[in-house]
Amino acid sequence: MKVKVYVDKGEISKNLDVKSIKEIISKLDLNEEEFIIVKNGELVSSDVEIKDKDELKFLSVTSAG
C-alpha cells in the first residue's frame, strides 16, 4: 500500500510503499523515542494498522526551551 509521510513540517514521500508504521520507521531510519505519530489527524501508537492513501505525520518530541 502507498502512504503519504511527513516528518515534522517536511513532506518525505507521497507514495511510500509500506505495510506498517514500524516499516516506515525502519525505512526512514527514525528513532521511535523521538516522535509522536499522527495518522489522518489522529494521534496513534506505532502498532496501529495502516491502509492505502493514509497520511502519516511524525512530529519530533525534542525541544529546547
Add this chain to the structure above:
Amino acid sequence: MCKRCKTKPVIKLPNSGISLCKSCFLKYFERKVRKAIRVYEMFKKGDTIGVALSGGKDSMSLLHILNSIVKPQRKTKLIAILIDEGIKGYRNHTKKIAEKYCKENDIEFHVFSFEKELGYSLDKIVKKFNLIPCSMCGVFRRSLLNKCARKLKVTRLATGHNLDDESQSILMNQFRNNVSMSARLGPVTGVKDDKKFVRRIKPFYFLTEKETMTYAYLNGLASEFNECPYVRGSFRHEVRAMLNKFDGKYPATKYSIIKSFLEVLPLLKKNYKKLAIKSCKSCKEPCSQDICQTCEYVKMLK
C-alpha cells in the same frame, strides 16, 4: 489496543511498552505527576509556585497540569515567569503562546529579558562573539529565574524538566567530571535551604519527553513545536541523540539512569552539603564561588 480498556491507543509507553488510549494515558500522566509531587513533597498549601514558562510543550504542559491541581487549593498561588533571551523567530513566537494561555486561564504572567537585566540579548552575544551559547544561556536563565522568582515572592520554582533532560544532565556531568553539579539535580533541587535561593521542583521528573509531548498534543497546548535555533551543535544535543539511540536499542535505559542516580543522590547531597551557598562578591546573588558564573560571563562580554 489500549491495555486497560481495549480501545484505540495513542501511545506505546517508552519504558514499559504498554499501549494506552487517550483517556487512560491522561489518567496515567496525571497520576505520575501527582505521585512525584506527593513523594518528594514538592510544595505545600500556602506556597507561591512560579512556573518557569517558555511557551514550549514541557512548560506549557506543566502550567496546565499544575493549574488543575492548584486551582482547588485556595491558599496555593500559581504564577508564570518567562525569561526572554532575545532569540529572533523563536522566543517571540513561544512568548505569544504563553501569554495567551495565561490570559485565558487567569494566571499572572511576568516577563524578564536578558537585554534589560543583563544588557545583551542572546542574538547579540552570538553575533558579537561567534560562540555556541547554550552553556552561557543556561547560566543566565537559571540566575535570572532565581532572582526574578525571589522578587515575586515565589517559594517554589517549578520547571518542565523531564526524565530525558535529567538523564542527559547526569551523563553530561559524568562526562565532564562535574559530580558536584549532579548534587544539585534531582526532583527537588538545591543542596540546602537558603534565603536567596528559591528551591526548584520538577513534577515531570519521571515522565519522558515523548509522554510530555503526547500530553501537550492531546491538550492542544501548541499546534507546532519549535526548537531553539542554537541547540544544534550543543553538547546536550549530542548526548540526547546518543541516549535516544541507546534507549531505542535497550528500552528504559534513561529510566535506569534516573533510578540509579536517585540511589546515590542522598550521598552526593551529604558530601556537598559542606559547600555552603556563598554570596557573589559582585552581584550578591547565591553562588558556590566568590564570583558567580553570571558575573564572570558578563565580564567576559564587556
